[in-house]
Amino acid sequence: MDWYHTVLEMIDLRSFSNLWYWISLAVMWSTLSHWILGVPFDMVLKAGRQGGQAEADLEALVQINLNRIFYVVRSSGQWIVGFLAALHTTLIILGFFYDFEFAQAVFFLAVPMTIIGCLNLRTGLRIEAEGGRGAQLRARLARHRLITQVIGAISIFITALYGMAQNILVPGNW
Numbered sequence: 001m002d003w004y005h006t007v008l009e010m011i012d013l014r015s016f017s018n019l020w021y022w023i024s025l026a027v028m029w030s031t032l033s034h035w036i037l038g039v040p041f042d043m044v045l046k047a048g049r050q051g052g053q054a055e056a057d058l059e060a061l062v063q064i065n066l067n068r069i070f071y072v073v074r075s076s077g078q079w080i081v082g083f084l085a086a087l088h089t090t091l092i093i094l095g096f097f098y099d100f101e102f103a104q105a106v107f108f109l110a111v112p113m114t115i116i117g118c119l120n121l122r123t124g125l126r127i128e129a130e131g132g133r134g135a136q137l138r139a140r141l142a143r144h145r146l147i148t149q150v151i152g153a154i155s156i157f158i159t160a161l162y163g164m165a166q167n168i169l170v171p172g173n174w
Contacts, residue, residue, distance in 0.1 A: 015105030016163035029152040032116055036145050038065035044141050066124045084114055112155040
């Protein structure tokens with residue numbers, strides 16, 4: 001019985017008081033700020049330092065990832081927008097009208113990820129329009145990473161404020 005209680009405690013749906021939620025939030029933002037358009041940021045730095053083959057590899061990988069992103073958006077973008085709208089609406093209704101904390105926690109993960117997805121698409125379109133080569137490409141990716149980190153910091157701050165309020169104000173939450 002003690003093992004069962006331990007497992008249920010680890011996957012507790014009271015998310016804002018659960019350590020796993022905060023770990024997943026940190027991992028999500030760490031991953032989103034490291035992988036810019038599917039390219040690890042250390043590759044951008046290496047291309048800037050070494051040039052040559054590293055630069056060519058960066059340009060090729062960015063082009064491959066942009067082709068993948070544009071294919072998905074052009075072939076099923078409307079379905080993705082519809083699904084995301086339905087998901088966000090469901091999370092808002094369940095989380096904030098029915099006061100289901102797990103939906104609130106997922107909302108604070110999903111909405112910023114959607115914003116980053118839109119930012120990825122916008123950056124990809126700009127790279128495609130500009131030609132996306134060399135120093136200009138690296139600067140665009142660095143700017144994209146900075147904006148991602150700012151969105152992440154704001155998101156973590158808002159989530160932490162809301163989570164602390166939930167833990168303090170909601171009875172029986174701790």
